[in-house]
Amino acid sequence: MVETASAAPATQQQSDNKDQWSSQKYDKHASFVPALGAPVLRLLDPKPHERILDLGAGDGxxxxxxxxxxxxxxxxxxxxDMISAAQQIGCKDARVVDGHDLVDDQELASGQFDAVFSNAALHWMKRDPQRVVEGVYKCLKPSGRFVAECGGYMNCSEVRTGLHAALKKRGHNPEDYDPWFFPGTKTYTRMLEQQGFRVDSIELIPRLTPLNTDIKGWIETFGFTFMKPFEGDEETQREIREEVQNNLKFSQDDGVWSIMYVRLRFKATKI
Ligand SMILES: C[S@@+](CC[C@H](N)C(=O)[O-])C[C@H]1O[C@@H](n2cnc3c(N)ncnc32)[C@H](O)[C@@H]1O
Structure with missing residues (x-):
């Protein structure tokens, strides 16, 4: 597979600090995300004595x-909002921290963790993904491991293309509102090695993913940055969700909507 993903400039949205995540929408439209986390948990293989950091832990x-x-x-x-939901379901130590700021976090980035784990979150940390890797490295003990799964090259391409087309049609540059960094294996290997990790395994995994609800629900939950040019204009936002879903009619089979996800799953060790 040819892989050409690369780090992109910060989106306009990312300079906006408003919390646009909703744990309620996440639970309603996207509970499949943590439910599909078993393989990456197995790759992590946590041990009873270990201290682990969960990066981008979501609703916990x-x-x-x-x-x-x-x-x-x-x-x-x-x-x-996600951290509050995580606390409510029993996460004992849950904190609001941006992945880009880990590197400067005196307490977390002091080499105390046996492992850093992350599911479905790294691709949202687009402003400076290398800085995120640097932060993870600093959190780990020597020989600590970084085990993660995130969106990879070509992830959710149909719906992403639909959102780009909808914004272009309305005179906006979709690149300015696209929040995702979906790297391929070569790109992410380079980033990990540049930081001083040894890459033990890394793969791109295509995964047809049935949704809890539909494409509109998925866009409501994950596509909020694309709605930034239409803030306060609920009608246009609704129209865009309808339009993207209508253009993806073939993504429904027997009443179930699906999106073609591509996961990047890896295990790396601090050397
Ligand atoms: C799809 S959810 C995954 C949550 C959880 N890991 C799971 O498997 O259910 C992505 C999470 O990444 C978080 N996130 C997005 N950008 C982030 C950043 N810059 N730093 C830390 N977390 C971020 C979001 O708030 C959200 O909770």
Missing amino acids: VLTVELQKQCQSVVAVDASA
């Missing part, structure tokens, strides 16, 4: 699983 569904299997887990996420 996987963090709670991790808590059962190791000594302690710190959950971090940029969204206060």
Whole structure:
């Protein structure tokens, strides 16, 4: 597979600090995300004595699983709403931290963690993905491992293309509102090695993913940055969701909507 993903400039949205994540929408439209986290948890293989950092922990569904299997887990996420939901379901140590700021976090980035785990979150940290890798490195003990799955090259391409077309049609440059960094294996290997990690395994995994609801629900939950030019204009936002879904009619089979996800799953060790 040819892989050409590269780090992109910050979007206009990312300079906006408003929390646009909703744990309620996440639970309603996207509970499949943590539910599909088992393979990356297996790759992590947590041990009872270990201290683990869950980066981009979201509403804490996987963090709670991790808590059962190791000594302690710190959950971090940029969204206060998600962290509040994580606390409510029993995450003992859940904090609002942007992945880009880990590197400067005196407490977390002091080489105390046996492993950093991340599911479905790294691709949102687009402003400076290399800085995120640097932060992870600083959090780990020597020989600590970084085990993660995130969106990879060509992830969710149909719906992403639909959103780009909808914005272009309305006179906006979609690149300015696209929040995702979907790297290929070569790109991310380079980034990990540049930081001093040894890459133990890395692969792109195409995964046809049935949705809880439909494409419109998915866009409501994950496509909020594309709605930035239409803030306050609920009608246009609704029209865009309808339009993208109508153009993806073939993504429905027997009443179930699906999106073709491509996951980047890797394990790396601090050397
Ligand atoms: C799709 S959710 C995944 C949540 C969880 N790991 C799971 O498997 O359910 C992505 C999460 O990444 C978080 N996120 C996005 N940008 C972030 C950033 N810059 N720093 C930390 N977390 C971020 C979001 O707030 C959201 O909770």
